[in-house]
Amino acid sequence: MWLRLPLDACVRRTHTWRSARTMTRISVVDMAAMADGREGQLRVAQALSKAFADTGFAVVTSTPVPEIALAQLRRSAMDFFHQPLAEKQMVNEGSAPGYGSSPYCRLEENGAQLLGDFTKPDDLVESLTYRPHEGLERLPDRPPELRPAVQEFGERVARFREVLNCACDLALGQDEGFFASKCGKGREALRLAFYPDLEEGATLLDGQMRYGEHVDSFGLTILNLDPANPEGLQVQIGEEWVDVPWVKGSFVLNVGALLSRWTNGYWKAAVHRVLFKRGQRLSIVSGALRPDDDVMLEPCGPGALAGEKFAPVRAGDFCQERVALHRPSYLQQKQLDAEAAQRLSEDIRSYRQ
Ligand SMILES: O=C(O)CCC(=O)C(=O)O
Numbered sequence: 001m002w003l004r005l006p007l008d009a010c011v012r013r014t015h016t017w018r019s020a021r022t023m024t025r026i027s028v029v030d031m032a033a034m035a036d037g038r039e040g041q042l043r044v045a046q047a048l049s050k051a052f053a054d055t056g057f058a059v060v061t062s063t064p065v066p067e068i069a070l071a072q073l074r075r076s077a078m079d080f081f082h083q084p085l086a087e088k089q090m091v092n093e094g095s096a097p098g099y100g101s102s103p104y105c106r107l108e109e110n111g112a113q114l115l116g117d118f119t120k121p122d123d124l125v126e127s128l129t130y131r132p133h134e135g136l137e138r139l140p141d142r143p144p145e146l147r148p149a150v151q152e153f154g155e156r157v158a159r160f161r162e163v164l165n166c167a168c169d170l171a172l173g174q175d176e177g178f179f180a181s182k183c184g185k186g187r188e189a190l191r192l193a194f195y196p197d198l199e200e201g202a203t204l205l206d207g208q209m210r211y212g213e214h215v216d217s218f219g220l221t222i223l224n225l226d227p228a229n230p231e232g233l234q235v236q237i238g239e240e241w242v243d244v245p246w247v248k249g250s251f252v253l254n255v256g257a258l259l260s261r262w263t264n265g266y267w268k269a270a271v272h273r274v275l276f277k278r279g280q281r282l283s284i285v286s287g288a289l290r291p292d293d294d295v296m297l298e299p300c301g302p303g304a305l306a307g308e309k310f311a312p313v314r315a316g317d318f319c320q321e322r323v324a325l326h327r328p329s330y331l332q333q334k335q336l337d338a339e340a341a342q343r344l345s346e347d348i349r350s351y352r353q
């Protein structure tokens, strides 16, 4: 029965954000039908799968995360980032330095390295990362509104993950509960990314971005753009850079390298970047479908029929390496000669699907 319904019943195309030659290829998917029983779920699943196989990106509306929870989190995160540097750094006491270890990072990420490019300046971003298994007390206690806002968001996004697990089971023809069983240990982090404005008289370094050209690392990225300043995010489609459209109350979903590999390349980890635009910008970044560390990634879904394109890898090992790649010191710490560095760079690029 569901096969006869037009796919476009829950997908609409929007015009690209401002400049556009034509209509954007990025799908906007209304997820409301996930509450409508099997028929509606299948329609959403199909629409998402089509988007992930085509561009690797989808903009989704009618999610279980209400705008009020986003607004509260956004407000308290902004208050955190607006504090003096020394105050922000206090949250790092007792943790090893660097992205992946210390919760607060300032100019300590280099997105381009995720595509094996070690020549680009570091990104113009500050971030605060929260890993739920570390407990809410690992977050700063100032502003006092931050912890409750993170908790509230966490509960809502957990429900969103369940919905995405269900949609992706259906989309890839997996047994019900497949993704929930592989991703049950709560490995998803919340990353608040603050992009400051340029100070008076300051200039960008040559090639510097808010986030350099990269592919994400894990399962599905769940990204909430800043309604006050949503511009700057672009995805590469063929030879063209396409603006990701901003839709009120929406999330952007995009496929990470791990999930692309897990689907044997059926879903694409698309290259994207965040250009510098004037004004501050805050992104709320979380994820879904990140497998537990001990899961071995073996191809699943329709792509598996094409025969294994990648060596099986343990999810925890894959993710650990990807986190390390963000750090500006990554290459230096490897102590490689030029030839080995080149080989490594090509290896990393091949994660791209
Ligand atoms: O802030 C954004 O718009 C996207 C950031 C991004 O691509 C990332 O954090 O992986």
Ligand SMILES: [Fe+2]
Pocket (backbone or CB within 6 Å): 214, 215, 216, 221, 272
């Ligand atoms: Fe990204």
